[in-house]
Amino acid sequence: MQIRGGRKRKLSQSSNSRSSSSINIVQTNVIRGGKVLLGFGVCLLIWSSFMDDEQNNYYAIDYHYPSLSSTTTFSHSPPEPPNNTPRKEWRTKLIFDFALGPAVEKAKYFGFANRESHQGHNRSDWDLLAVPTCDANGEDAVLSELEIYQRKLPTAILLGVQKGGTTALSKYLFQHDDIERSEKELYVLDEAMDYHLFQEARAGNVAAIKLPRKRGRDLYSQMTMGITQKIKRRSTREQQLGLVRGDSEKRAVDVIPTEEETRKRRLEMRKRFVSKHGRVNKGQRHIQRNPGGPPRRQLLEEGGEEEEENTDRPERSPRGVDDDGSENNAGSRKEAQQQQQQQSNTPPRKASIEAVIPSWDPDEKMKRYFARRKMAYQQNPHKKMVLDMTPNYMMHSDRVPARIECLVPWVKLFCILRDPIDRAISQYDMKMRVVKNAKHNKQDGTSTVLLNGWGNPVPSLDQFVLNDLEALYEVGVLQDWNKVDFESFWDSEECQQAWLKYIHLGLNAPIGMGLYAIQLKPFLDVLEKIHQSPEIAKDHFLALDNQDLRKDPDGTYNRVLKFMNLQPKTLEQYKTTINQATGPDGKRDDMYRLSKATEDRIRIAIKPYNQKLGELLGEEWATKWQSNSASP
Numbered sequence: 032m033q034i035r036g037g038r039k040r041k042l043s044q045s046s047n048s049r050s051s052s053s054i055n056i057v058q059t060n061v062i063r064g065g066k067v068l069l070g071f072g073v074c075l076l077i078w079s080s081f082m083d084d085e086q087n088n089y090y091a092i093d094y095h096y097p098s099l100s101s102t103t104t105f106s107h108s109p110p111e112p113p114n115n116t117p118r119k120e121w122r123t124k125l126i127f128d129f130a131l132g133p134a135v136e137k138a139k140y141f142g143f144a145n146r147e148s149h150q151g152h153n154r155s156d157w158d159l160l161a162v163p164t165c166d167a168n169g170e171d172a173v174l175s176e177l178e179i180y181q182r183k184l185p186t187a188i189l190l191g192v193q194k195g196g197t198t199a200l201s202k203y204l205f206q207h208d209d210i211e212r213s214e215k216e217l218y219v220l221d222e223a224m225d226y227h228l229f230q231e232a233r234a235g236n237v238a239a240i241k242l243p244r245k246r247g248r249d250l251y252s253q254m255t256m257g258i259t260q261k262i263k264r265r266s267t268r269e270q271q272l273g274l275v276r277g278d279s280e281k282r283a284v285d286v287i288p289t290e291e292e293t294r295k296r297r298l299e300m301r302k303r304f305v306s307k308h309g310r311v312n313k314g315q316r317h318i319q320r321n322p323g324g325p326p327r328r329q330l331l332e333e334g335g336e337e338e339e340e341n342t343d344r345p346e347r348s349p350r351g352v353d354d355d356g357s358e359n360n361a362g363s364r365k366e367a368q369q370q371q372q373q374q375s376n377t378p379p380r381k382a383s384i385e386a387v388i389p390s391w392d393p394d395e396k397m398k399r400y401f402a403r404r405k406m407a408y409q410q411n412p413h414k415k416m417v418l419d420m421t422p423n424y425m426m427h428s429d430r431v432p433a434r435i436e437c438l439v440p441w442v443k444l445f446c447i448l449r450d451p452i453d454r455a456i457s458q459y460d461m462k463m464r465v466v467k468n469a470k471h472n473k474q475d476g477t478s479t480v481l482l483n484g485w486g487n488p489v490p491s492l493d494q495f496v497l498n499d500l501e502a503l504y505e506v507g508v509l510q511d512w513n514k515v516d517f518e519s520f521w522d523s524e525e526c527q528q529a530w531l532k533y534i535h536l537g538l539n540a541p542i543g544m545g546l547y548a549i550q551l552k553p554f555l556d557v558l559e560k561i562h563q564s565p566e567i568a569k570d571h572f573l574a575l576d577n578q579d580l581r582k583d584p585d586g587t588y589n590r591v592l593k594f595m596n597l598q599p600k601t602l603e604q605y606k607t608t609i610n611q612a613t614g615p616d617g618k619r620d621d622m623y624r625l626s627k628a629t630e631d632r633i634r635i636a637i638k639p640y641n642q643k644l645g646e647l648l649g650e651e652w653a654t655k656w657q658s659n660s661a662s663p
């Protein structure tokens with residue numbers, strides 16, 4: 032702005048007074064130079080400030096409870112009682128906050144002034160949860176088993192892994208009479224707890240919580256959650272029209288366009304948008320799309336498919352890197368906000384928690400969480416096990432272990448692992464099932480480009496995994512193991528920080544999720560810490576292999592029952608998704624295939640982590656996935 036202003040003045044000066052002295056010219060040049068420097072300095076300052084911010088965002092997931100202690104964190108290290116707080120009170124408060132607190136808030140939210148009337152639960156149901164889990168001296172949990180069951184706190188937790196076969200296993204387990212039937216994925220220890228803390232932060236009870244932006248997801252994979260709304264709408268439309276979804280031939284249609292094709296397409300879309308609605312600043316777009324014009328709904332109706340593609344974009348991140356990976360123009364955003372302010376005379380929106388997490392919908396979250404907990408808290412004292420099978424816990428290994436220690440130290444943890452490559456392919460397949468209903472843009476009659484809801488081409492399977500591989504190298508989780516000694520890296524602070532940085536990027540993590548050793552280590556550590564004995568800790572952990580579940584469902588099911596100290600049982604029904612989708616050998620005719628080169632690259636890169644898994648879980652795990660046995 033300043034530079035442009037300077038230029039204007041210079042032009043008007045030169046036209047009006049040709050006879051200005053050379054001193055004037057020198058002065059003008061000096062001023063102009065100064066302004067340029069000043070502008071440069073300001074830009075540098077802005078840039079460095081939000082670069083810092085970006086950095087902080089990666090590491091700042093520390094949840095503080097000032098009411099307990101300003102140093103009690105719930106993420107990276109297990110919380111300890113603050114000074115002068117009796118351990119009993121401290122623990123009661125934690126249990127109350129985590130298990131009961133959200134429930135009380137929910138009751139308030141749903142307008143139950145009187146909790147007695149709430150959905151058949153009476154006050155004592157809720158209050159049961161608030162009973163301290165330690166004795167009068169503040170020593171460890173003294174809840175009897177019955178008390179734990181009555182409280183419906185989880186007695187066993189399935190940590191992961193996503194696409195490992197959780198759905199099938201949960202269907203099997205819920206057939207058992209001694210297992211409480213609840214929804215499969217509860218997200219109590221990650222999302223719900225995070226949500227509770229957000230509520231607290233909003234109320235000013237805890238320090239503001241920064242979460243990483245979802246930039247990485249967009250930057251590296253382009254398969255974002257943002258598209259799901261659009262796809263849902265489109266698929267409903269397709270259903271209404273009687274179109275069949277899910278036929279496997281469609282999977283083969285994604286031909287990845289060249290960069291040039293992508294650029295052209297974006298330009299075209301932009302041109303069409305501008306010709307229809309006028310030029311709109313990036314920053315302005317989500318503030319007021321069409322000042323004074325027809326309402327947006329009307330625009331959409333007139334605009335048809337193309338414009339809808341463009342206008343369906345969710346809000347962009349407040350600052351920093353844009354959804355499509357390009358740098359935001361912080362200046363133009365500010366400008367747009369100023370313009371907006373002038374137009375509407377309303378103050379600019381303050382950065383809020385919602386701004387930090389763009390897609391956050393508290394009401395929606397609240398309802399979902401409420402529904403889940405309601406199921407989990409069903410009053411049935413006869414069931415012995417309450418399961419929380421949330422495959423994302425494994426990936427949230429920065430906060431869930433501490434919460435386990437603090438809240439449910441008695442739990443047994445189990446997981447079902449799968450060949451990382453097969454797992455990644457399955458994840459891609461899941462994403463594509465959503466994406467493939469997006470617009471297919473016929474370009475020249477021969478190639479068909481599959482686009483996501485934002486008009487960006489979706490990556491091929493190879494690209495999808497390679498992008499993640501690149502991210503893992505970028506943050507330092509993966510390195511050139513010929514140059515870096517994995518053994519010393521594994522135990523280092525550097526490794527932990529790199530992993531934190533990676534998970535806080537919010538990626539789809541097709542390869543990262545397959546690094547089981549690094550995810551499981553904190554859970555194994557916390558079990559040892561809780562039980563103070565490696566043997567007892569071992570009894571509280573079970574790792575299953577997806578292949579075993581495929582080949583011997585009955586045997587695997589009974590292994591889990593034994594692990595939970597439940598009576599053995601023969602499975603009544605095996606009907607799971609495996610029958611429709613995957614054969615007993617894990618192969619699927621319509622499955623995507625990774626190129627051999629990519630697969631080899633990944634296997635070499637993650638090999639040391641697999642070997643570590645052998646050290647953690649037993650030798651057989653070290654060599655399980657050397658070659659892709661499930662692929663031809």
Ligand SMILES: Nc1ncnc2c1ncn2[C@@H]1O[C@H](COP(=O)(O)OS(=O)(=O)O)[C@@H](OP(=O)(O)O)[C@H]1O
Binds near residue numbers: 195460581584608619
């Ligand atoms: N019985 C049995 N044993 C082993 N594996 C099975 C079984 N049933 C289903 N599947 C396969 O599991 C994959 C889905 O995993 P999840 O249910 O964990 O998915 S999710 O994370 O809950 O979305 C999914 O894998 P892909 O078919 O490769 O996508 C299912 O086919």
